[in-house]
Amino acid sequence: MLHRFAKFLVACTVLLILAGSLVTSHDAGLSVPDWPTSYGWNMFTFPPSMWVANILYEHGHRLIASGVGFLTIIMTVWLWMAEPRRWLRWFGVATLGSVVAQGLLGGLTVLFFLPAAISTAHAGLAEIFFCMTVAIAIFTSPGWIAGYHDASEDIGPPLRRLATFATLLIYTQILVGATMRHTGAGLAIPDFPLMFGHVIPDHWSQAIAIHFTHRVGALLVTLTILTLFAHVWSRYRHRPELTRPAAFIVALVAVQVTLGALTVLSKRDPLINSVHVVCGAMVLTTSLVLTLRAWRGSIADRGLRNADSHDGVQSAIPIYNPIRNPQSTIRNEGARA
Amino acid sequence: MRLRNTWVGLLGIALVGTLACGGGSSETKPAASAATTAAAGGGSKVDAATAGDVKGMAVIDGAAPTNTAIKMNADPVCMKANGTPQSQETYMVAADGKGLGNVFVYVKDGLDKFTFDTPTESAKIDQKDCRYHPHVFGMRVGQPLEILNSDPTLHNIHALPKDNAEFNNGQPIQGMKMSHTFDKPEVMVPFKCDVHGWMNAYVAVLNHPYFMVTDKDGKFDLPNLPPGTYTLEAWHEKLGTQVATVTIGAKESKDVTFTFKPVATATN
Numbered sequence: 297m298l299h300r301f302a303k304f305l306v307a308c309t310v311l312l313i314l315a316g317s318l319v320t321s322h323d324a325g326l327s328v329p330d331w332p333t334s335y336g337w338n339m340f341t342f343p344p345s346m347w348v349a350n351i352l353y354e355h356g357h358r359l360i361a362s363g364v365g366f367l368t369i370i371m372t373v374w375l376w377m378a379e380p381r382r383w384l385r386w387f388g389v390a391t392l393g394s395v396v397a398q399g400l401l402g403g404l405t406v407l408f409f410l411p412a413a414i415s416t417a418h419a420g421l422a423e424i425f426f427c428m429t430v431a432i433a434i435f436t437s438p439g440w441i442a443g444y445h446d447a448s449e450d451i452g453p454p455l456r457r458l459a460t461f462a463t464l465l466i467y468t469q470i471l472v473g474a475t476m477r478h479t480g481a482g483l484a485i486p487d488f489p490l491m492f493g494h495v496i497p498d499h500w501s502q503a504i505a506i507h508f509t510h511r512v513g514a515l516l517v518t519l520t521i522l523t524l525f526a527h528v529w530s531r532y533r534h535r536p537e538l539t540r541p542a543a544f545i546v547a548l549v550a551v552q553v554t555l556g557a558l559t560v561l562s563k564r565d566p567l568i569n570s571v572h573v574v575c576g577a578m579v580l581t582t583s584l585v586l587t588l589r590a591w592r593g594s595i596a597d598r599g600l601r602n603a604d605s606h607d608g609v610q611s612a613i614p615i616y617n618p619i620r621n622p623q624s625t626i627r628n629e630g631a632r633a
Numbered sequence: 634m635r636l637r638n639t640w641v642g643l644l645g646i647a648l649v650g651t652l653a654c655g656g657g658s659s660e661t662k663p664a665a666s667a668a669t670t671a672a673a674g675g676g677s678k679v680d681a682a683t684a685g686d687v688k689g690m691a692v693i694d695g696a697a698p699t700n701t702a703i704k705m706n707a708d709p710v711c712m713k714a715n716g717t718p719q720s721q722e723t724y725m726v727a728a729d730g731k732g733l734g735n736v737f738v739y740v741k742d743g744l745d746k747f748t749f750d751t752p753t754e755s756a757k758i759d760q761k762d763c764r765y766h767p768h769v770f771g772m773r774v775g776q777p778l779e780i781l782n783s784d785p786t787l788h789n790i791h792a793l794p795k796d797n798a799e800f801n802n803g804q805p806i807q808g809m810k811m812s813h814t815f816d817k818p819e820v821m822v823p824f825k826c827d828v829h830g831w832m833n834a835y836v837a838v839l840n841h842p843y844f845m846v847t848d849k850d851g852k853f854d855l856p857n858l859p860p861g862t863y864t865l866e867a868w869h870e871k872l873g874t875q876v877a878t879v880t881i882g883a884k885e886s887k888d889v890t891f892t893f894k895p896v897a898t899a900t901n
Contacts, residue, residue, distance in 0.1 A: 326801050327827040329789045335805040346787055346805060349707035349828045409791075409799050 298374055302433035305367050306581075309426050310574060312364045315357040316422060317573035320477055321566035324350030325410050331403040334358070361399060368395045371432065384435055391428040398425055412478040419474035423467060423577055430581040434588050444537045444592065451532070451590050458527055459587040462520045466580045469513035472506065473576060481506045482569070488560045514553060517579075521549045524586070541586040548579045676748030679859045685881035688854040689889035691736035691847045691867050697724040697895055698871075703831040710786035711763035711829060721831065722768045723871050725849060732851025733893060735769045736869050737821065737837050739844035740855065741876070743863035749841050755779040755812065758824070758834060760788045760804070765824060765834035769870070771844040772836060774818050782809045787828055794822040797838065801827070821868060835870055860885070867891035 319325050327350035328334050334342040334355055339362065347355055368391060375388035398421045405414040434440050476482055484503035491497045491511070497504055528535075528542035555572040562568050700720040705711035725734030756772035758765055761783040772778055782788050782804035790811075791801040796819045802811055815822070815838040826832035837844060845853045847867075855865075862880040872893040879887050 323830060324827060326791055327789060329791070329801040329803045329827075335787060335803045348710070348786060350830060351787065351828055352707075409801060 298371075298378060299433060299436040299438070301367075301371060301374065302429065302436050305364070305371055306426075306429045306433050308360070308364050308367055309429050310577070312357070312360045313422060313426060313577050314570060314574045315353070315360045316419075317570035318566065319353045319357045320415075320573075321564070321569040322350055322353050324353040325415070326354075326406060327351050328354045328358070329406070331406045358402075361402065365395050365399060368392050368429075375432070379436075381435075384432070387428070387435070388432065391425065391432060394421060394425045394428060398422060410478070412475070415478040416471065416474045419478070420471050423470055423580055426577055427581055427584050430584055431588060434585060439537060440589075440592060444535070444589070450593065451538075455527060455531065455538075456587075456590045458520075458524050459583065459590045462517075462524050463580065463583040463587045465513075465520055466517055466576075466583050469510070469517050470576050470580060472510045472513050473573075476506045476510050477573075479503065479506060482564050483560065485511070486560065486563075488557045514556060518549055518553060521545055521579075521583075524583075528586070537589050538586060541582050541589070545579060545582040545586065548575060548582055551575055552579055677746050679747060679857065681857060683883040684857040684859050685884055686854065686856045686886040687858055687863070687865065687879055687881060687889055688852070688856075688886065689738075689891070690851045691733040691738065691853070691869070691875075691891045691893065692731040692851055693724075693726060693733045693872070693893050693895060694731075695895045696730075697726045697733075700724055705763060705829070705831070708763065708786055708829060710784060714762040714784070719831075722764075727850045729850075732847075732849075733869065733872075734847050734849045734851055736847040736851070736853075736867050736891065736893075737769050737771060737835070737844065738847060738853045738855070738865060738867045738891070739771065739820065739837060739839060740841065740858070741864045741866040743861055744841050744843065747841065747859065749773075751775040753777075756836075757781065758790075758836070759783050760790070760826070760832070763829050763832060765826075765832055767834070767846070769821075769835045769846050770837075771846065772815070772838055773842065774816065774838055774840045775814060777812045777814055778836070780804070780811045780813065782807060788826050788832070789828055791825050791827055792822055792836075793825065794819050797822065820866075821870075837868070865889060867893075869893055872896070 330336065332339060335346065337343070339355075339358055342355060372388040372392040375385050379385050379388070398418065401414060401418040401421060405411065405418055408414060476484075479502075481503035484501070484507040485491045485497060487493065491508065492499070497508060525542045525546045528538050532538045552572065552575045555568060555575055559565070559569045559572050700723050703719040703721060705715055705719060722735065726732065727734065752773055753776075755777040756770065757779045758767065758770070759781045760766075763784060763786070780790050780802075785807045787803065787805040789801055789803045791799075792813070793799060794815070796817045797815045800813060804811065818838050818840045820837040820839070821835040822838060824834040824836065843855050843858060845855060847853045858881060860881055860883045862878065865877045865879060867875045867877075872895065875891040875893060877889050877891065879889055881887050
């Protein structure tokens with residue numbers, strides 16, 4: 297049940313990221329000039345008849361964010377009450393802290409007229425929060441708890457390193473994209489796939505450099521993901537918990553590159569631009585899923601030690617260490633995330 | 634008795650001076666008419682008896698780009714207020730195809746030895762029918778700016794100056810007013826409504842009264858300008874600026890034409 301709730305929170309967070317990207321894409325970030333009030337009203341009593349034009353995006357973003365915050369509180373309390381793994385309980389608290397900080401950053405960027413630094417930090421923390429919700433969904437999944445089907449087979453360091461590198465690279469790429477977005481550099485290079493008619497821009501400015509970095513980053517991410525996919529497919533084809541996200545992320549990257557190109561060619565059509573942001577977040581979290589599953593053995597062992605040494609929940613042992621206890625009910629059921 | 638008459642006389646002069654200074658040039662009346670009485674601080678006083686006049690036109694040399702169409706369907710109030718298809722106000726071209734309106738013409742340099750009283754009457758900008766009225770205007774440093782929302786819908790007025798302080802205020806109720814004062818001269822301060830993305834306006838903040846926005850025929854007039862050599866600048870929101878140097882003698886009138894060329898990449 298907790299896992300389902302965590303997945304629901306993930307879905308709501310996707311919606312929240314879409315709402316946030318629509319705000320930026322429509323240049324609606326300051327359409328509600330005050331915070332935490334909305335035109336002087338309490339946010340929750342602001343009359344719907346006044347949600348006109350760009351206010352709809354900004355106020356909608358605030359309401360959805362409040363809803364996600366509320367759901368995060370519920371999940372944190374739920375984890376604290378029901379989760380035997382101490383580290384996961386504190387991870388829930390950290391997730392709540394991140395969403396609170398995210399709300400404050402959102403308010404500050406409005407009050408300070410959208411400075412690029414705060415807005416970019418707001419975008420960057422949004423991705424971290426999204427990753428944390430996905431991680432909780434993974435950590436609470438039956439598949440993770442059961443150690444997946446062939447957990448007895450060690451996953452080699454190359455996959456762990458490659459997946460970790462991919463996730464960090466994608467996050468860096470998202471930060472560059474957010475910087476580009478919040479410094480107005482989205483159309484600094486107006487053509488695609490060439491740049492001012494050349495393979496390399498023939499003139500430079502700060503905006504062009506940021507935009508160019510994002511394109512180079514896209515190329516690096518694509519190559520890294522293809523390498524990751526090839527590695528998983530060649531070594532772990534029988535491990536669906538790895539092949540599924542590996543295949544999915546290749547498809548996502550293909551869509552993402554297409555959306556990026558269309559964003560430029562459409563001169564930043566708000567909807568295309570917003571879906572590009574959401575797809576980027578999904579690329580990141582899919583890579584995170586693959587990374588976590590690659591590291592599963594190490595993390596689960598650490599969780600077991602924590603459960604042993606701090607929680608005193610003996611019942612957790614057969615559940616969280618199915619490798620050592622093949623009679624685990626969950627594993628026998630073949631459950632997976 | 635003589636002393637009292639003197640005071641009454643001075644008061645009368647001050648009153649006439651204040652009225653002559655007037656408000657900002659949100660109307661088409663040239664603000665420069667206020668100059669003759671304005672003198673304060675250590676600067677010289679403009680002598681109306683010797684003041685001259687600079688008038689002229691802003692023209693566009695070529696076909697102006699088409700103004701971008703506006704979709705107001707995101708707000709029913711705006712839709713209702715504007716039944717016909719709407720477009721941006723970027724290029725206001727006269728019937729002859731040459732005269733260019735909404736060009737801000739002002740004395741950029743040459744008035745250093747003069748100082749001028751600050752008008753107490755407010756300049757005004759109104760948010761009406763989901764547009765700013767006026768679209769381009771000038772006002773003075775220290776002069777109050779009255780910002781009015783005449784629409785039965787929400788607006789936020791967001792000023793994006795570089796030298797003055799940025800502000801962003803909401804006006805959710807029809808009839809709401811607020812006042813703002815700019816502390817430093819700045820040409821131009823863009824205004825935008827973040828609710829209705831098509832709404833934009835530009836205000837120039839100056840420390841003298843010699844400025845005017847060209848009318849629908851592209852004409853301007855800067856009267857009561859003291860003899861001297863001046864740098865005039867004409868500013869257009871998309872076509873940039875044009876500069877002219879003019880020297881006028883006592884009671885002399887000069888004509889100046891600012892010619893803007895439409896750039897190939899100009900968009901709204």
